[in-house]
Amino acid sequence: MLAYAVRRLIATIPVLFIVAVLIFMLLHLGPNDPAAVIAGDFAQPEHIERIRQQLGLDQPLYAQFFDWIWRVLQGDLGASIYNQQPVLNLVLQRAEPTIALTLSTISFAVIVGIPMGVLAAWKAGSIVDRVVMVLAVTGFSLPVFVLGYILVYVFALNLQLLPVQGYVSYKDGLVPFFRSLVLPTLSLGMIYVALIARMTRASVIEVLNQDYIRTARAKGLSTPPILLIHALKNAAIPIVTTIGLGIALLISGVVVTETVFAIPGVGRLTVDAIVRKDYPVIQGVLLIFTVVYVLLNLLVDLSYSLFDPRIRYQG
Amino acid sequence: MAISTVSTTRTPSRFRLLLGEGGTFTRRNPTLVAGGVIISFLALLAIFAPLVTRYDPIALDVVNRLKAPSSEHLFGTDMMGRDLFSRVIYGSRVSLMVGLSVAAIATAIGLVIGLAAGLVRWVDVVVMRVMDGLMAIPSVLLAIAFMALAGSSIRNIIIAITIPEIPRVARLVRGIVMSVREQPFVEAAIAAGTKDIPLLRRHILPSTINPLIVQATYISASAIISEAYLSFLGAGTPPEIPSWGNIVAEGRALFTIAPGAVLFPSIFLALTVLAVNMLGDGLRDRLDPQMQRSLR
Numbered sequence: 203m204l205a206y207a208v209r210r211l212i213a214t215i216p217v218l219f220i221v222a223v224l225i226f227m228l229l230h231l232g233p234n235d236p237a238a239v240i241a242g243d244f245a246q247p248e249h250i251e252r253i254r255q256q257l258g259l260d261q262p263l264y265a266q267f268f269d270w271i272w273r274v275l276q277g278d279l280g281a282s283i284y285n286q287q288p289v290l291n292l293v294l295q296r297a298e299p300t301i302a303l304t305l306s307t308i309s310f311a312v313i314v315g316i317p318m319g320v321l322a323a324w325k326a327g328s329i330v331d332r333v334v335m336v337l338a339v340t341g342f343s344l345p346v347f348v349l350g351y352i353l354v355y356v357f358a359l360n361l362q363l364l365p366v367q368g369y370v371s372y373k374d375g376l377v378p379f380f381r382s383l384v385l386p387t388l389s390l391g392m393i394y395v396a397l398i399a400r401m402t403r404a405s406v407i408e409v410l411n412q413d414y415i416r417t418a419r420a421k422g423l424s425t426p427p428i429l430l431i432h433a434l435k436n437a438a439i440p441i442v443t444t445i446g447l448g449i450a451l452l453i454s455g456v457v458v459t460e461t462v463f464a465i466p467g468v469g470r471l472t473v474d475a476i477v478r479k480d481y482p483v484i485q486g487v488l489l490i491f492t493v494v495y496v497l498l499n500l501l502v503d504l505s506y507s508l509f510d511p512r513i514r515y516q517g
Numbered sequence: 518m519a520i521s522t523v524s525t526t527r528t529p530s531r532f533r534l535l536l537g538e539g540g541t542f543t544r545r546n547p548t549l550v551a552g553g554v555i556i557s558f559l560a561l562l563a564i565f566a567p568l569v570t571r572y573d574p575i576a577l578d579v580v581n582r583l584k585a586p587s588s589e590h591l592f593g594t595d596m597m598g599r600d601l602f603s604r605v606i607y608g609s610r611v612s613l614m615v616g617l618s619v620a621a622i623a624t625a626i627g628l629v630i631g632l633a634a635g636l637v638r639w640v641d642v643v644v645m646r647v648m649d650g651l652m653a654i655p656s657v658l659l660a661i662a663f664m665a666l667a668g669s670s671i672r673n674i675i676i677a678i679t680i681p682e683i684p685r686v687a688r689l690v691r692g693i694v695m696s697v698r699e700q701p702f703v704e705a706a707i708a709a710g711t712k713d714i715p716l717l718r719r720h721i722l723p724s725t726i727n728p729l730i731v732q733a734t735y736i737s738a739s740a741i742i743s744e745a746y747l748s749f750l751g752a753g754t755p756p757e758i759p760s761w762g763n764i765v766a767e768g769r770a771l772f773t774i775a776p777g778a779v780l781f782p783s784i785f786l787a788l789t790v791l792a793v794n795m796l797g798d799g800l801r802d803r804l805d806p807q808m809q810r811s812l813r
Contacts, residue, residue: 220650228662239666339798343791345742347749347765348783355776366773454657458746462769472658476665476752484662492654 206513207504214500221492222274225485226267240283240481279486284478289486293468299369300456300467302379306387307452311394312445318395319402319441320429326407334399341396346455350389350462357385367464390459394448401444405437412436438509446502453491549799555792559785563609572600574607574759583775593777595768604759605782611671611748611760612741612789618675619682619740620733626679627686628729632717634687635694645691648684656681657746664752674753678743682736689732690725697724727804734797738790745786761786 229236237254238245245253253259258266273280279289322334358366364385370378409415410433418428460469468487475483507513543550562569572590578598586593592601630648634641660677667673697703703720711719747753748762756763761782768778 216646217649217653220646221653224647224650224654225662228659229666234666234668339794340791343738343794344787345745345783345790347746348787351765351772351776351779351783354772355780359773359776450655453655454743454746457657457661457750461750472661473750476661476750479665481662481665484665488654488658488662491658495655496653 203507206507210500210503214496218493218496221496222271222489223267225489225492226270229481229485230263239479274489279489280482282475282480282483284475284480284483289483292471292483293487293490296466296468296471298371298467299465300460300469302369302372303383303386303390303459303465303467304452304456306383307391307394308445308449310387310391311398311448314391315395315398316402316434316441318399320406320434322399322403323406323410323433324425324429326403331403334403338396338400341392342400344392346389346393346458347462349392350385350459353385353388354462367462369463369465369467386459386463386465389462390452390455393451393455397444397448397451398441402437402441405440406433409433409437435509439506442502442505442509446499449495449498453495546799546803548795549803552792552795552797552799555788556796559609559789559792560613562606563613566603566606566610570600570603570606572603574603575599575757583771586777592781593775595764595778596771596775601764601777601781604764605761605785608759608761608764608782609785609789611754611758612744612786614671615675615678615744616737616741616793619678620737622675623679623682623736624686624729624733627683628690628725630683630687631690631725632694632721634691635698635721636713636717641691645687648687651681652684652688654681657743660743660747661750661752664747669753669755671754671758674744674747677747678740682740685736686729686732689728693725693728694721697721731797731801731804734793734800738793738797741786741790741793 229239235250237250237257237259240257241250241253258269261269277290279293281288282292318334318337322331325331354366357363365382368382370382372379406429415428415432418432423432456467457469457472459465460467461473464470468491472484472487474480475487576599578594578600580598581590581594582596582598584590584594584598590600590602592605595601595604630640630644634645634648656678659681660674663677663680664673667677697720703716706716706720744753744760745762745765748760749766750762751766754760754763756767764782765779768775768782772779
């Protein structure tokens with residue numbers, strides 16, 4: 203198992219390297235002078251020149267790249283133009299609300315999406331299946347802020363059940379913490395629920411057509427154990443893969459959700475950076491989110507061996 | 518001569534396949550028809566926006582600011598007195614244009630890359646690694662970074678949203694090429710000495726068309742969402758052009774007292790994306806039954 207894990211970890215290095223090259227090249231492929239972009243709109247020419255030298259932009263491209271990647275590996279993602287703070291510190295300061303929102307959304311989506319998909323697969327073709335699939339298409343089509351504002355309008359403004367916006371840290375009480383997460387989680391999670399429900403339905407239906415399911419029925423097992431033990435476990439790999447890939451949607455959605463609900467997380471940091479044209483912050487967030495995404499999908503890859511022991515022994 | 522006549526009649530044409538047998542079409546393909554009807558209606562509204570609306574979407578009228586919906590102003594007015602109905606209708610132009618352009622450009626570039634990767638070994642090794650890297654970067658964040666560097670314009674939005682969609686098309690096409698190459702009829706064609714270009718045109722390209730139509734539809738739905746997100750976050754359509762994301766972003770501050778500026782464009786956005794996705798699902802069921810399992 204350890205050898206397998208190490209092999210998978212090594213396999214992500216080329217992807218991460220290409221990601222680093224792409225993110226680095228973004229700054230140089232654009233139509234504008236990188237030093238001028240980083241210096242911001244109102245910079246004096248001498249300021250731009252100073253940044254050019256400071257960042258080594260007068261060096262050859264390959265030298266710049268290896269210099270940059272060396273600093274990134276040491277945790278130096280550059281500094282904000284707006285307040286000169288190291289980007290990594292800025293992100294870490296804002297990490298708590300984003301992690302809380304992401305974890306609650308993943309839990310919500312898994313807890314709702316998988317049973318919905320199993321139910322639809324079990325009752326395939328029935329009215330229950332139809333309803334689930336219509337909900338899934340609708341959920342998939344509702345942009346995060348659309349659902350967010352509709353929920354705020356109904357539950358916060360009209361019914362006054364939940365706060366309109368803001369984030370309460372878990373350190374300031376668990377009840378206000380969860381209350382502040384309900385609407386953001388629902389808005390961000392719906393698209394993810396839809397994705398997971400659709401994939402679960404498709405893979406469970408496929409498994410239910412297999413011979414060993416017929417055997418399980420023939421030996422007298424009732425439907426719930428068949429669904430839960432035989433079908434779901436064997437359908438797990440595509441479902442878990444979808445959960446992993448769906449995190450990309452989640453990352454994009456987090457930025458929007460934090461804006462709708464005025465949550466002071468990494469997404470909000472990104473939006474403030476857009477307004478201030480603070481490119482080093484945007485680049486740093488992009489890099490961190492991408493690395494997190496790749497590593498989470500590595501975990502997903504590793505989890506395959508829990509569902510299918512054969513994977514551990516293969517190359 | 519004889520061979521070419523045979524080959525034109527051997528399978529029902531794509532058109533026939535799409536339209537089925539006359540009157541049963543709507544009954545058999547409810548999502549396809551519903552999606553198509555809604556999109557056509559929205560497209561007509563967008564094209565004939567100057568005829569449908571009574572007010573200039575960017576004309577300020579400060580005296581009439583924040584009016585509630587009425588027969589005068591169907592959706593009310595925003596904080597600068599601009600007619601929201603006009604702004605929402607004109608906003609559909611941006612969404613539909615971005616959706617169509619991104620789908621067309623991403624499909625075209627992805628098709629070329631995918632074909633090259635499926636047929637030429639070194640392209641496969643080099644280019645598909647780059648595509649894998651590109652797919653690992655969350656698309657909206659990549660687009661935000663691009664917009665921060667390139668500056669806001671409709672052209673740049675289209676580029677920013679197209680780049681992350683290209684690898685998805687390239688992978689799809691590469692997969693199709695790989696599996697078609699294994700088919701006996703293609704192996705027979707190669708054995709019979711068919712050159713690369715005719716092989717591509719006669720045997721490989723036709724198999725990519727149906728899945729690509731479906732994929733392009735899904736891409737336009739996700740491009741419409743991405744444009745709205747970017748504009749909403751302030752990294753998209755220039756603020757002077759009304760787009761659904763922009764209207765929502767401007768209405769955000771006063772949402773609690775005047776929710777119309779947020780809700781009306783949101784409803785249009787959700788409806789459009791839903792209709793395009795329904796169109797995609799309908800086309801998929803119709804054209805590409807094997808793709809049922811993969812979601813995007």
